[in-house]
Amino acid sequence: MKNKVVFITGGARGLGAGLAQRVVTSGGKAFIVDLSEKAVFAQIESLGSNAAGCVADVTKLGDLELALEACATRFGKVDVLVANAGILKMGSIENMDPADFDAVMKVNVTGVFNTIRAGIPHLRDSQGYLQVVSSLAAAIHTPLMGHYAASKAAVEALADVARQELSLDGVDVGCVHPTFTNTAMIQETNAGVLWGGHKGAFAAVEPAEVIDAMFKGIQKRQRKIIAPKQITPLILAPGLFHWVAERISRLQGSDEALKKFQREERKSRKGRKQPA
Incomplete structure (x- = not known):
């Protein structure tokens, strides 16, 4: 990490703040963004x-x-990008406020x-590493x-697509799947009413366990980061089919098709930017 x-993102509290601290204490440099100016600068200090x-x-x-430009200016580059920011709300489909659904998806x-x-x-x-934070809730x-x-399943799908698109540029992509974690976000929404009494693989874990897994995932540029390890079968079973589909797609020439499509995209974008 040196x-x-x-x-x-979401680096001023919870898992993001803990990860930033781990990065810095291990000789790395952390650039955090969040909505609260007070929280961001308290964390930086x-x-x-x-x-x-x-x-x-x-x-x-x-x-x-x-x-990101500010980060590159301050530290000269961006080696790792962690898409961690997220929110949680509780409510049944029948009775939830539609505004809550929109906010979570947004x-x-x-x-x-x-x-x-x-x-x-x-x-x-x-040629860095992208880490996207999903959840056990995706599975x-x-x-x-x-x-x-729904949002965390979509996040996993974005990570899977990004992994295939960016592999041609030497960029690796990992997806984090933590179980119920005792963070402030969970406590504030009282989500413990669902998960608090669960034992074994579904028991709540402390943030330090998830942060450690995220940190090791960055070091090893892992594809899947799962915490705790007991939930691994629940996460990987659907993903095995994704992996097989990716391998078959590559064998059938998807890499070349992707390169061609991306070249055409870049040409089209340059054309749109030309002055009239």
Whole structure:
């Protein structure tokens, strides 16, 4: 991790804050973004000179583009991008406020899309690593969390697609699947009413266990980061079919087709930017 630059959304508290601390104490540099200016700068101050950051709203692509430019200016590059920002709300499909559904999808899905989109040029330059935070909820769909489960399944799909598209540029992509974790976000939404009493593979874990898994995932550029390990079969079973599909697709020439399509995209984009 020495001298690696790690950009973390939702980095002012919870898993993001813990990961930023782990990066810095291991000799890396952390750039954090979050919505709260007070929280961002309190976190930066606690981490010292190898940390920086700014306020950014992940639902706004322009915010993330500016934040990533600020990170590259401050530290010279972006080696790792962690799309961690997310929100959780509780409610049945029948009775939830539609605004809550929209908010969860906007932050958890559009926010991850924006983070990946803004980060691609930087990761391509560094042949870096993208880590996207999904959840056990992507595979196990529980009552009262329809919007959250749908958003995390979408996040996993984005990671799977990004992995295939960016592999041609030497960029690796990992997807994090933690189980119920005792963070402030969980406590504030009282999600423990569903998960608090569970034992074994479904028992709640402490943030340190997930942060450790995320950190090791960055070091090893892992494809899947699962915490705790007991839930591995639940996450990997559907993913095996994805892996087989990717392998078959490559054998049948998808890489060449992708290269051709991307070249045409770039030509088209350049044409649109030409002055009239």
